[in-house]
Amino acid sequence: MAANETSAMTDLDDQDPPIRQGRFSVLRVNTAFWVLIIDLLAMGLFGLLSPDHVFLTPENMTNIALDSAAITLIAAGVAVLLGAGELDISIGANIILASVIGGKVMFNVSGGSEENYGVFTNLGWGITVGVIVTVLCGVLFGLVNGLIVTKLKVNSFITTLGTLGIGTGLALVITGGGNVEGIPTELQEAYGVKTVFQVPVPFIVSLVLIGFIWWLVNKTRFGVHSLAIGSSREAARRAGIKIERNVLVIFVLVGFLAGVAAVLDLARFTSTNVGGHQTDALAAIAGAVIGGTALFGGKASITGAFLGSLLAVILLTGLVILGFPPYFQSITIGVVLIAAVFSRARSWAIKNET
């Protein structure tokens, strides 16, 4: 303030301040664009280095698309949640619990039995009901998270840390520690590994849903309100925005996406994956933040979340093809995450130096 007063005569910034250019401002404004460049560079690099350029074959592209179907979807949902200033680290547990319950229902309604493995007497109904139950479980999980956060006013990190444990535990109690096996292979053929012009159907489903989320965030009142809540809760409250209802809807949306991801698990592997998904929520957060979503709200880039979470899949696939242990992927993603946030913090600091 003092500087402002003493240099008032020369402070032209007062007159015409918009768009302050810092060295990193392009990075800041166009994070999604830069992540796209990084994605393409990584793909090009792996293409060059891989034997016979196998990385760039259509088959490998199909694999990458299928592998990224679930995580890009979750990352898009997480971006909305982060944009509204909330967190959900229970997504992996949600996927596990939804797939376990939905898988059990699917198996039993289909008329499957231990004795006649792979024989189903009521396949159509079984798959339909199973899919619906799986998605509903995801929605319900999200609803519970949302209600605890909005009604009981428990911080969302703590809430979902709690439900992370509860969800995983419940799933393991239901299965006795194992997986639900014997999901009808018909679901796998019709959805899990089905492709249209080499594009996996689950990836198409994810793209459609991500497109819908993009529209929600960028074009609708719901999107503006969500970001307003994350940007300044007090300003949102004073503007008469129904904060609790809005936050609840986002948690339900994320739960729905987890349910869809759970269906994909069942369809792709004809089994649940109770041992996996521990890092799904954190990977989604990393993808969203790399893509330009603010960890503490106000900004959400759905395109960035898609591209940021895609990077993790590209890296994993590429490193494995090159013969590196897959663990190098998590190291790389960790470095990228910190670098991305650092460069944005730098640009923010430059912007505010005046």
Place this chain on the structure above:
Amino acid sequence: MEASLTDEVGSVVLSLREGRKEYGHVRALQGANLELRRGEILALVGDNGAGKSTLLKSLCGAIRLDSGAVEINGSPVELSSIQTAKDLGIEAVYQDLSLAPDLSVSDNVFLGRELLRSGARGRLGMLDRPKMARESDEALRALGIQLKTVEIPVEKLSGGQRQAVAIARAVRWASAAILLDEPTAALGTRQTQIVIDTIKSAAARGLGVLIISHDMPRMLGLADRIVVLRHGRNVAEYVSSETSINQIVGAMLGETV
């Protein structure tokens, strides 16, 4: 809901009689009175704890008075919530936290009152951003605020511009009065001037403007009248052209002048 210019400038737009509010043992207001006229800027001054904020909050619906009669345009009203006050044409501007910094100027002006597209897309909640931008721009220009674009995030504006945008938003929606709580407290000289100019334009549009500020010299130049609160009561009222800072401070501190 824009200020109707047919309402006569000078008529009482907002009044409070015998406003009382206690917080436990603290008597924040003990029979405060206020009359705000259209087109005037009324400054509310007083020492810390004199009841200024309580009075302002009660008039924008943020708190409820224990007793007291509020009238808007001569009709008795019950300001039971911020929303009720807004519906009755009263908007408040706070020292900070009025705007969402990440959102564009235009989205902020329409925050909570977004314009939707017509037809099915509107029913799905789809925004009419071009119209919002156009109307935001008009609302800002009407108060003499020039921005290159209303699409930039508020966080890229200077402090004075932000507060000017917050005031423009209040003016856009208020039909009776705007209430300002220390709108320049966090600003430097030049930035403050932007805000002062905006406040003058708001009053010129026929709204009543009530302002709380510690900045006595500036209030003396800005306000038409100055009401002094002390211990939750009005103790003095001055026409600002006919008083001095010493006189006002004396009244604030309860000294006989």
